[in-house]
Amino acid sequence: xxxxxxxxxxxxxxxxxxxxxxxxxxxxxxxxxxxxxxxxxxxxxxxxxxxxxxxxxxxxxxxxxxxxxxxxxxxxxxxxxxxxxxxxxxxxxxxxxxxxxxxxxxxxxxxxxxxxxxxxxxxxxxxxxxxxxxxxxxxxxxxxxxxxxxxxxxxxxxxxxxxxxxxxxxxxxxxxxxxxxxxxxxxxxxxxxxxxxxxxxxxxxxxxxxxxxxxxxxxxxxxxxxxxxxxxxxxxxxxxxxxxxxxxxxxxxxxxxxxxxxxxxxxxxxxxxxxxxxxxxxxxxxxxxxxxxxxxxxxxxxxxxxxxxxxxxxxxxxxxxxxxx
Ligand code: ADP
Ligand code: F6P
Numbered sequence: 001x002x003x004x005x006x007x008x009x010x011x012x013x014x015x016x017x018x019x020x021x022x023x024x025x026x027x028x029x030x031x032x033x034x035x036x037x038x039x040x041x042x043x044x045x046x047x048x049x050x051x052x053x054x055x056x057x058x059x060x061x062x063x064x065x066x067x068x069x070x071x072x073x074x075x076x077x078x079x080x081x082x083x084x085x086x087x088x089x090x091x092x093x094x095x096x097x098x099x100x101x102x103x104x105x106x107x108x109x110x111x112x113x114x115x116x117x118x119x120x121x122x123x124x125x126x127x128x129x130x131x132x133x134x135x136x137x138x139x140x141x142x143x144x145x146x147x148x149x150x151x152x153x154x155x156x157x158x159x160x161x162x163x164x165x166x167x168x169x170x171x172x173x174x175x176x177x178x179x180x181x182x183x184x185x186x187x188x189x190x191x192x193x194x195x196x197x198x199x200x201x202x203x204x205x206x207x208x209x210x211x212x213x214x215x216x217x218x219x220x221x222x223x224x225x226x227x228x229x230x231x232x233x234x235x236x237x238x239x240x241x242x243x244x245x246x247x248x249x250x251x252x253x254x255x256x257x258x259x260x261x262x263x264x265x266x267x268x269x270x271x272x273x274x275x276x277x278x279x280x281x282x283x284x285x286x287x288x289x290x291x292x293x294x295x296x297x298x299x300x301x302x303x304x305x306x307x308x309x310x311x312x313x314x315x316x317x318x319x320x321x322x323x324x325x
Contacts, residue, residue, distance in 0.1 A: 006123075006281050008038040010054060010099045013071040014045035014078075014106035014113065017258055018129045018143025020266035021071040024105050026062040027274025033059045035282055040097065044074045045106070046081035046113055049090040054097050066267060069146070069259045075106075081113055091120045101281040103274070105129040105142070108306060111289060115302045123286030126302060127273040131258055134178035137305035138291030142273070145265040147174070147257050148184055154253055155189040159223055166220035168211060168248040170237040174228050174257045181257070182227035183316055187323065192222045194320045197229030198312050207236070208243050210324060215244065222246065272297050 011028045013021045025041070032039035041061075043053035065072050080086040094102065094117075101123040104114040107130035114126040128135040131147035151173055162169040175181040179196030186194030193210055195201050211222045224240070226233050237250040262270070273290045276297050280288055289305040291298055300308075 005284075006037060006100045008040065008098050009101040009103065009278065009281055010040045010042045010049070010094065010097070011057075011073070011103040012042035012045055012048060012105070013073050013075045013129065014104060014110035015075065016107065016130060017069075017071050017075045018131050018141070019069040019146035019258075019260055019262035020142035020270035021075075021105055021129045022065040022068050023262060023267045023270035024127060024129060024142060024274035025071065025073060026066055027271040028103050028278055029057045029062045030059050031275040031278040035278065037278065037282070040099065041073050042102075044076040044078075045110070046078040046086070046090060047076050048073075049093055050078065050080055050086060052093050052097070054093070054099075067261050069261055071105075077109075087116045087120050090117060091122055094122045101125070101286070103127070103277040103281070105274075107132065107141075108135060111135075111302055111306060115287060115306070118287035118302065123281060125277040125280045125286065125288050125290060125299075127277050127290040129270075131181065132175050132178050133180040134176065134310070135289075135291065135305075136308035136310040137289055137300045138293070139295070140269060140292040142266055142270045143258070143262070144180065145263045146260055147181060148188065149263055150257050150260050151181060151185040151253060152188050154256070155185060155191075155223065155225070158251060159189070162223060162249075163221045165247065168222040168224065168237070168240050168244070168246045170224045170226060170233045170240065170248060170250045172226050172228055172231065172233040172250070172252045174253070177229045179227040179229060179312055182225050183312055183320065186225040186320055187316065189223065189225070190323070191225040192324055193224040194324070195224070195226045195230045196312065196317070197227050199317065201230075203239070207240065211240065211244050211246065215246065220246070
């Protein structure tokens with residue numbers, strides 16, 4: 001490997017943080033060092049590029065971060081970067097700092113920024129870091145597995161109190177407009193009802209009926225998992241209580257889902273993807289997303305990746321129906 005033009009690169013995290021981002025940063029820094037490339041950490045997403053918050057990172061600077069949630073480079077949403085002037089300023093700063101390439105770890109909003117940077121002359125490679133698992137070109141996004149495990153622990157605990165009080169728990173999980181977290185957490189936690197933004201539902205037949213049928217069989221508690229894209233869990237709990245007579249409570253799991261020490265899956269996938277990002281830059285590539293396809297690390301053009309569509313796995317959606325019968 002050896003593109004003589006790439007001597008110094010930057011790495012940044014952008015959008016919502018996700019467990020495993022630190023493992024990815026570490027992989028970028030250490031893979032860079034392995035190939036003799038200097039790596040600089042860009043602070044606070046695209047803000048750091050615009051403001052020149054850019055610091056060299058040695059392999060030792062990324063010691064002890066692999067096991068930590070969050071991101072040591074901080075993350076942010078940067079509105080200025082969405083403007084032409086913002087991108088031009090970021091490019092100028094990249095030139096001033098001598099960055100020959102950039103690795104962006106984030107979600108699809110961050111990928112659009114990466115595309116703009118590549119088009120403006122800074123070779124950029126992106127990789128998916130988001131708990132939502134909603135990046136179309138990738139079967140997997142860093143942080144998803146850790147998030148699912150956090151949700152599993154929380155719902156298991158809620159089940160203890162829900163069943164003891166013979167109540168109904170209506171639980172909102174994150175995922176923005178996507179239902180991946182709700183779908184897999186619903187299966188893993190044995191939810192009685194799972195509501196996904198990708199699937200229309202009818203309150204009477206899809207929510208009330210299963211609860212009432214279970215009640216008639218003698219089951220006195222229920223776990224309802226609702227994706228953030230559906231929302232309205234407080235109202236829904238009230239409606240369920242009024243219609244069924246089962247005391248109901250709503251819980252919004254919220255940002256706890258974004259924290260915690262990354263699982264093995266997230267650490268390993270983040271490390272593989274981070275390393276691949278550096279190698280692509282060294283191969284002279286730009287404007288690509290490192291992703292997972294058929295279980296292997298792959299890469300696609302950012303424009304193509306952003307246009308791809310991803311659907312919830314049909315077999316898992318059907319499995320929910322089978323298991324909640
Ligand atoms: P995520 O990357 O998790 O999807 P956001 O959508 O908030 O998170 O995007 C993160 C950052 O990426 C934004 O604050 C902005 O700086 C940049 N960004 C988002 N959308 C665009 C866009 N359409 N064009 C350029 N940059 C964008
Ligand atoms: O994209 C990750 C995510 O946690 C989504 O699941 C959620 O909709 C959003 O970010 C929350 O964003 P914020 O941290 O800005 O409230």
